[in-house]
Amino acid sequence: MSTPSQAQSASQSASQPPSPSPSLYIYAITGSDHPLRLAGLRPVGGGSGGALRAVIGGPLACVVSPAPPDLRPKRRDLAAHQEVQERLMADGAVLPMRFGMLAPDDAAVTAALDGKRAEYLRRLEELHATAEFNLKAARSQDDLLREVLTESDDARRLNERTRDGGGSYADRVALGELVSHQLEARQRQLAEQVVGRLSGMARGNVVASPAGEDFLNASFLVERGRAEEFSRAARQLAQGYGEGYDFRLRGPLPPYSFVA
Known part of the structure; x- marks a missing residue:
């Protein structure tokens, strides 16, 4: 996962093919058994590319949606970002991501979940009911x-x-x-x-x-x-x-x- 500034270097030489743009917008990490009451929520960017969903990695889940091509901290998108997190938080512990967190694809998300599985599970336990x-x-x-x-x-x-x-x-x-x-x-x-x-x-x-x-x-x-x-x-x-x-x-x- 990466922030917008980390997603793609602006200094790539002309001889190098550009790396693919991140395609997933990240909202939060939670347990894979966490309720996902996502119906009716508007994704960041308006949802023109698809709906909110979860990428599962063992005992963890990451809530994502298609990344908008022109991501900016607009008021409506900031509100959408927080509304998703508050809906998730109402049903249990979440690790909320800051606005603008991106990932290239599902594989990158599951790799990140696997790589820090113990840490994420510990933090979810610490944040339970808070x-x-x-x-x-x-x-x-x-x-x-x-x-x-x-x-x-x-x-x-x-x-x-x-x-x-x-x-x-x-x-x-x-x-x-x-x-x-x-x-x-x-x-x-x-x-x-x-x-x-x-x-x-x-x-x-x-x-x-x-x-x-x-x-x-x-x-x-x-x-x-x-x-x-x-x-x-x-x-x-x-x-x-x-x-x-x-x-x-x-x-x-x-x-x-x-x-x-």
């Missing part, structure tokens, strides 16, 4: 800056010295560096605090680099029986932080962050 919840959080930069200037004597002194264009160039550089370090440290501490308060309700967690003004981007692997309890705890935690904070919880999701 789902992923992703939590992102941001804090008002103005509030955080006011906190730094209120609680840090050095920052407050430098800020007063450079107010209204006063102070030296070195003072302004020192203030900027101090505030930057303080903001980073406080955001890191906030992230650790939030993850620590929720991690006891999850089997595991993965913390990714936050983007933009977010200080947190964390995924939690939660037992399905505790999904509502986890959601409620996350909402209560967000309410406890009050205004100036923006928490966004998504889930239950296929456990993308816990497959590898």
Whole structure:
């Protein structure tokens, strides 16, 4: 199996025949006895080349459909990709593939399943009856800056010295560096605090680099029986932080962050 960028080299010489384009789009790996309620689901690419089906490799199965010739992360195809995975996930453990995973043919899929059979079976067992919840959080930069200037004597002194264009160039550089370090440290501490308060309700967690003004981007692997309890705890935690904070919880999701 390969990602789109791995599927075919653009640098093949003219003397070499081009390798065949991948013909299968990959959604997920699951057990061969897993229910496959695929009827009514739209494949990625619209299904003009064929329907969803499973390629069986011993105790494992891989759900595939014909690969569209112009695969792009369009909204409708992203939605179709996730809908297939959520339908499968409703009936048991799955290893969801990221959008864009391709394979040349059935033989390549069965070879991949055979080659990592023990690993895939172990991961399916670990992910049994679980789902992923992703939590992102941001804090008002103005509030955080006011906190730094209120609680840090050095920052407050430098800020007063450079107010209204006063102070030296070195003072302004020192203030900027101090505030930057303080903001980073406080955001890191906030992230650790939030993850620590929720991690006891999850089997595991993965913390990714936050983007933009977010200080947190964390995924939690939660037992399905505790999904509502986890959601409620996350909402209560967000309410406890009050205004100036923006928490966004998504889930239950296929456990993308816990497959590898």
